[in-house]
Amino acid sequence: MRNPVMVGDRVYLRPLEVQDAEGIAGIDAVETDTFMWRGPMPSSPLGHEKWIAKLYEHLPPTEIVFAVCLKEADRFVGLVGVYGIDLVNRVGETGSFLGPAEVRGKGYGTEAKHLLLEYCFDHLHLHVLQSFVLETNTRSSAALAKQGYRHAGRIKWADVKNGRYVDGNVYDLMRHEWVAARAAWLQSRTAGLTSQ
Amino acid sequence: MMEAMRIVYLTGEHVYLRPLVIADKDSASAWHPGPFLMGAAQAEKVLKDEGAGAARRLALVRSQTDEIVGSVKLTSNDGFRRCWVTFHMAPSTIDCDALRAEALRLIVRWLRDQMEVMVVSVEVAGDEEETIAAAAELGMVLSARLREFVSRAACRVDRLTYQALNPRWEVKDA
Numbered sequence: 001m002r003n004p005v006m007v008g009d010r011v012y013l014r015p016l017e018v019q020d021a022e023g024i025a026g027i028d029a030v031e032t033d034t035f036m037w038r039g040p041m042p043s044s045p046l047g048h049e050k051w052i053a054k055l056y057e058h059l060p061p062t063e064i065v066f067a068v069c070l071k072e073a074d075r076f077v078g079l080v081g082v083y084g085i086d087l088v089n090r091v092g093e094t095g096s097f098l099g100p101a102e103v104r105g106k107g108y109g110t111e112a113k114h115l116l117l118e119y120c121f122d123h124l125h126l127h128v129l130q131s132f133v134l135e136t137n138t139r140s141s142a143a144l145a146k147q148g149y150r151h152a153g154r155i156k157w158a159d160v161k162n163g164r165y166v167d168g169n170v171y172d173l174m175r176h177e178w179v180a181a182r183a184a185w186l187q188s189r190t191a192g193l194t195s196q
Numbered sequence: 197m198m199e200a201m202r203i204v205y206l207t208g209e210h211v212y213l214r215p216l217v218i219a220d221k222d223s224a225s226a227w228h229p230g231p232f233l234m235g236a237a238q239a240e241k242v243l244k245d246e247g248a249g250a251a252r253r254l255a256l257v258r259s260q261t262d263e264i265v266g267s268v269k270l271t272s273n274d275g276f277r278r279c280w281v282t283f284h285m286a287p288s289t290i291d292c293d294a295l296r297a298e299a300l301r302l303i304v305r306w307l308r309d310q311m312e313v314m315v316v317s318v319e320v321a322g323d324e325e326e327t328i329a330a331a332a333e334l335g336m337v338l339s340a341r342l343r344e345f346v347s348r349a350a351c352r353v354d355r356l357t358y359q360a361l362n363p364r365w366e367v368k369d370a
Contacts, residue, residue, distance in 0.1 A: 088231055089347040127352065128345050153340025156359050157278060157315045165314075170340040170357070 001071060006115035011108050013066035013080065013115050016055065020067050021048035023076040027099035035137050038161060060087060066119075068098065068112040077103045080116040082129070090127040092120060094173075107189075113147055114182050121175040131171045136161045141169055148181030149173045199262075203254075205306055208298045213254040213268065216243055220255060220264065226286035227255055227267035256285075256299050265289045268299060272313075279307055281318040283327075297330035304334045304360050314365040321346040322354040331358040 006013040022045045031040040055065055065081035078098035085092040094116060098109045120126045131149055133140045135158075149171035158168030201214040220227060224239035234242070246253055256266040266285035272278060281303055285292035300318065307313040317339070320327050336358040345355035 089345065091342075091345050127347075128343060130342055130345070150343075152342050153338075153357065155317070155339050155357065156337070156361055157365075170342070172342045172345070174343065 001069070001074065005066065006119050007071075008111045008115050010071055011111045011115065012069055012071055013112065013119070014069060016052050016065050016067045016079065018049050018052050020076060021045040021052060023067075024048045024079070027078065027097075030100045033101055033104075035139055037134065037137075038159065061085060064119075064124075066112075066116065068096075068108070070103075070108065077108060078112070080112050082116065082120050082124075082126075085124070085126075087124075090125065091129065092124075092126055093130045093132065094120070095131070110143065110146065110185065113143070114185065117147065117173070117178050117182070121178060127174070129173045131173070132158075133169050133171070134159055134161060135167045135169055141171075144171050146181065146185065147173070148177040148179075150177065202257075205310070206254075206302045207259070208302050210259055211265065211295045211298050211302075212257050212259055213299065213302065214257060216247070216253055216255050216267070218243060223264050226264040226288070227253070227284065229267070229269075229282075229284035231287070256283075256295065258295070265295055266292065266299075268303065270303075270307075276307075276311060276313055278315045279313045279317070281307075281316060283318070293324050293326040296324065297326040300327055300330045301334060304336070308360050308362050312362065312364065314362050316360040316362075318358050320356050320358060322356055323348070328356065328358075334360055336360045 001007070001012050003014045004012045005015065025043050025045045025048060028041065028043040034040065055061065055063060062085050063081060063083040064085065065079055067076055068078045068080055069076050078096070080096040082092040082094050096109060096113055096116070098104055098112070117129070120129055130152070131144055133144065135154070150173065152170045152172045155168040155170060157165040159166060201217065203213050206213040216227060218240060221236045221239040221243060224234040224236070228234050228239065228242065252270045253267050254270070255264050256268060257263065258265050264286065266283060266289060269282040271280045271282065283296050283299070285296060289295065304316050307316045318331065320331065338356055339359045340357040342355045344352035346353045
């Protein structure tokens with residue numbers, strides 16, 4: 001493991017480095033799923049390099065993005081982060097991105113997200129987190145529900161999908177809800193019911 | 197010069213809106229969001245950077261005294277088809293809820309009814325009663341409630357998202 005901050009059973013989180021830019025663009029290049037936003041979008045490592053460097057310019061940071069790595073083979077498989085950090089109101093918005101498609105559905109994303117939530121609640125001491133998902137992205141909505149997020153409303157006409165304007169679902173999460181959800185997730189893993 | 201900047205269609209009884217100008221660097225505490233301090237040199241840089249950016253920030257000015265009492269940022273990433281309205285009120289303004297409510301009425305009527313913006317969204321703290329009443333009066337719908345999202349001196353309150361859906365667009369989408 002290189003520069004780990006949060007360590008799980010199979011996954012660890014480390015600070016994103018400029019050298020990860022090629023890894024992000026590489027994941028974008030082989031993306032085939034269309035459920036997340038409007039669809040896949042190619043990206044350049046040059047743009048990611050600039051964005052990553054900028055993450056560390058602002059102190060205190062308004063966004064914190066981790067590289068998600070598999071402990072085995074130390075492989076970079078995506079990002080989890082908290083954005084719009086407001087240390088006065090102690091709130092932020094979480095987001096995640098895992099790829100390529102073959103690494104999804106194996107529980108890595110859930111494990112990485114619980115590590116991120118632990119960082120947000122127990123290290124940054126945030127009070128509430130929010131998350132936003134297009135209504136068509138039922139997969140991410142289901143994942144948020146399992147992580148303890150509660151539905152907080154629908155933002156009308158949030159984006160375009162399938163030739164029409166679609167709504168976005170907003171979720172919020174408090175620490176005690178996350179603690180309960182994590183306990184249920186750990187129990188289900190121990191019982192071997194699911195790896196998700 | 198400031199009088200010439202007054203936007204005639206965004207002028208109400210107690211408050212009006214105008215573009216920010218370099219001279220406003222000396223009153224950054226009134227228009228720049230957040231509780232942290234900003235001096236004139238940094239404010240000048242922010243004004244120039246923001247002026248060149250995609251979002252538009254307008255000064256909220258008290259009509260009677262021409263004093264800046266806050267600002268409003270208009271954000272759109274699709275050429276003003278959808279627009280987010282974000283208020284910041286000066287910490288020294290006592291009647292900020294009433295002034296924000298009046299400004300919201302001006303802005304929503306302008307964006308929805310004249311600019312034909314499809315949906316105008318605004319975030320309001322749960323204890324900003326006059327602003328909430330103005331949103332309801334404008335026909336805005338409560339779209340989301342984030343629990344305990346805003347910190348106050350001795351408590352926390354929810355953050356509400358209100359949206360004005362333009363019926364002209366709604367009919368076409370139906």
